[in-house]
Amino acid sequence: MAHDPFTSGISRHIWDTKYRYREGETEHDRSIEDTWRRVARTLAAVERDPAAWESRFYAALADFRFLPGGRIQAGAGTRRRVTLFNCFVMGIIEDSMDGIFDGLKEGALTMQQGGGVGYDFSTLRPSGTTARSVGAVASGPVSFMQIWDAMCATLLSTGARRGAMMATLRCDHPDVERFIEAKQAADRLRHFNLSVLVTDAFMQAIREDADWPLVFPLEGEARAGDEIVERDWSGAAGPLPCRVFRRVRARALWDKLMRATYDYAEPGVIFIDRINRLNNLWYDERISATNPCGEIPLPPYGACDLGSINLTCFVRAPFMEQATLDWDGLGSTVEIAVRMMDNVIDASQFPLAKQAERARGTRRIGLGLTGLADTLILLGLHYGEEAARARAAEIMRVICHTAYRTSIALAREKGGFPFLNREKHLAGEFIRGLPEDIREGIRRFGIRNSHLTAIAPTGTISLLANNVSSGLEPVYDFHYSRRVLELDGTYGEYALVDHALDFWRGLHGDDPLPRTFVSTQQLAPEAHLAMQAALQPFVDNSISKTINVPERYSFEEFKDIYARADNLGLKGCTTFRPNPVTGAILKIAEQPENAPLCCSVEREAD
Template sequence: MNDVSQPISSDVLLDTYAQPGETTVDEVRHRIAQALAQAEAPAQRALRAAQFLAVQREGFIVAGRVAAHAGTGAKSTMINCFVQPLCDSITHAEGGIPGIYTALMETAETLRLGGGVGIDFSPIRPRGARIAGVDTLGLGPVGFLQLFNLSCELLGSTARRPGAQMGVLRCDHPDALAFAQVKTQGGLASFNLSVAVTDAFMQAVNDDTEFELVHAAEPGPVQQAAGATRRADGLWVYQRLPARRLWAAIVGGAHERGEPGVLFVDRIQADNNLGYCERIAATNPCGEQPLPPYGACCLGSINLVQLVERPFEPSARLALERLDTMVPVAVRMLDNVLQLTHWPLPQQRQQALAKRRIGLGFTGLGDALIMLGLPYDSEAARQLAAGVARTLRDRAYEASIALAHERGPFPSFKADGVLRRGSFASRLPGALQRDIRAHGLRNSHLLSIAPAGSVSLAFADNVSSGIEPPYAWHYLRHRRRRDGLGLAAYDVVDPAWRLHRALRGASAPLGPAFATATQLPPAAHLSMVAAVAPYIDGAISKTVNANEGCAYDDFEALFRQAWKDGLKGVTAFRSRGVLGSVLQAPAPRHGTHTGSPA
């Protein structure tokens, strides 16, 4: 397959990633390779640049910010995603965590330089709570959510790339119900929303018992009159409500609008290789990376379509052995990004270099399965996807161990902490665990499956993005014209569908492997995530798609099943409108976020 064979792919490449004078994918790859080789010793740079170019030609795709900014000299970040902390104060910092307006400025700077931002609004006191020393009452997280949204929209009005944010609130926050329902009022276009739910809350949902909504801030007079009380641990209990009432608001919002999603925060923390030195309360906007305060992750994806040999033949196979040579080079490239990128904030640089998170994943899974003749909703497809993820995991950890031997482990590395019982690393093969103890790890985390939508379009002929099945075989897509005057319409085709027609003829039946996202049962989406998740130490950006007729009860069962499967999160979207045009149907979220792993 050609790298770019559709007009939209060429235009996205030129508009979003190419620099002046660059007109082809390979010219962009040359720039990336040369730029990332600058982190190497001078005598090694030519060799490394050649390797970096070769692995891109074989199917490795760096994330969009790397593709757009590597080697340009611009003070823009090569990091796609961040998490911004804040505390319950307008201006004053607490324990190194900035107040709300300082956090707003830091968020604006991160967005301005090209990064997406996730924010946990849980520290903010509930609406109506007292503010000590001030004759007023708190606005609550939803009020400040509007402020952050407006700031992002103002920045985005002149930006080359619209800003994206993730807003998170804990399920035990007194304003959780209002947060879960806020998008019924419209607006908040720059935000994806997720409720961070605990195991205790999910157990209360299962048992149909009441659940306490609590906060450290003192309740206001209305809340005290309603019976707010103070617990022995100092937290105020603002309200007790049936857990299923909040759960119904969360699932109901997802059923009607695709939001909020759910983050299973206890699972995220238990699985975290760095659980011994950090707490995670939020993710990046698309959910493929749970991150600590000021955390960041640089991303890249391997195009699985390029690993398919003899597509649509009985002997079709996925050449997994090619990952043996591709993955070490890809890991090295992403590690180099951390050394070379411009950081919007010094705190982000400090956090990233202390832990050196990266996120290597794959894209094109849906199209690769079709070319192999495997229906997405089949045990054979799930086993193959799990095998890809397992191979990717093992090769990536091997590469990071080798880099630690060469360059040193990440500064926060402690073998006993990384390999503590229950962590992701504690489930690695024994040989890898022994090597980690002997040599360390260069990167605390190595794996994420990102949406990879724009880069899959620009660099890989619109292959199905990330872990998703294809959206449609042939559809109309609109995007802003290059001159900024309105929208241009593009006729877009799925590459597997087009290749099948070229090989078998336009009238040949497509066969059972051809199924689009909304033609699959919602459980098929969740089952694929559950198959892959045990091998991903970050998370998986995935939308559980459903057609318009999917009942609320089926949605509710999916969300519960995601928790039972040990996933890190779930997002579901019920497609409505005219299928076949991604902009005539309700637009999918920025990337949407089903987390991983078991």
């Protein structure tokens, strides 16, 4: 009897509705093995010896060892006009009606082909100011975001798979308070995730309880009485003269941001100066936006293809004293995964020519992990304890360093990425922290990919892989139900059992669970932060992490989470506390589900 890779109904459902290749009544993929073969064949086609690489790629995909991003699984080898890239950041929005609607059109074309998009709206002048060229009064960035939101809803009504968008705004933009409050009504901007771009100077002003100027680049000549300061600004190569509109207390603005996040789960925070300081391409680009879930900070027209190593596949002797990881198997799978993801860049279509130019010039990829929490349980480790963080960091170190060594070998074989400046690349802060053999390899041979690691949410592909825990998140709960969209447009309800619990029951039946079976609800926010901080040193892109906060958590305790995230060197922070607008992400037992639209399983970024 043939081996069935699926052990849960929802996994088969995810494959059937999201990744199975069918055209009308014709089912090209009769089984998930056909899907794996289709992806392997397509990505091997760019190799000199396609047949040999196809078999290696297939072996990495088999039994969900390597999980390419959802766009790769759904689109590779099909006749659809789609991109294989999950993530895009769009171009700088020019502060004019032409520029705004050009940006809207580019976003629509990108989402139509399956890409999630990020925008920085900081270039749009604040509400109430006058555009001197036409004498009209500006309505501000938040009002124009509503046009994007309507566009996204319209695309979804035509059957587009997803409509995830990220909007960012600088912490010193005069409309930042309106941006902070933008999603406090249940019917506003539901297709956007929001994040404030927080600078080092702002965090310093908070610590010093100083005033904070809200500014915007000067248009034309300064007027009498204008206070002018120089600021780095979105879309500009260097500092610009900016007019101070008003001053607020830094701590008051921070508290307003924290209160919105506490009450409504948005906006998140992006530590943008740290992102740019640690960017491997610090010499070639400035970043002011991310993909919809935040794990890929990107420059204008930047793109990134994603993939995740399913760690549960590499546990040996689970639940036993000698439980360990197959380190050799993990390393060899990482090597194959990097090659496959690099080939995606050559195999993919792009909605816009500028996206293709940027992707092929940098060859950025984002390889990460999923199933971490389940893997720790299988190894007998408690997610909230130091031993688990040490093992997780060791795993991510192996993924990172193996990926870099593989990329150097690919550069020897195929050439480095076109935008590479070896001397400046080696001077980058992240690169300087890598082992000497990696830096020497870059010096001698270059490197194929500008960036290599990212940790994505992996919500959908983790469900596909028999409901392993997603990304680096703790197990949400060991029993819960999920409401998902069926092919006929109706919703089905699936009872889910966590992969580690299912494994335990297969071995030990109803025996009492070890203390390592710990879920999100049993972990303090500090445990979430500590795990993210343990992995961050080995991630050159970023990490998508949601810190679940109990509803009863006090505001004073809550707002300290973000300051600690900054102190721990994280690139961003997102929390979720149940609230009347967004409800709960998943449902335990029979509680009603009301997930944020951009984070539902229908439109996740994987």
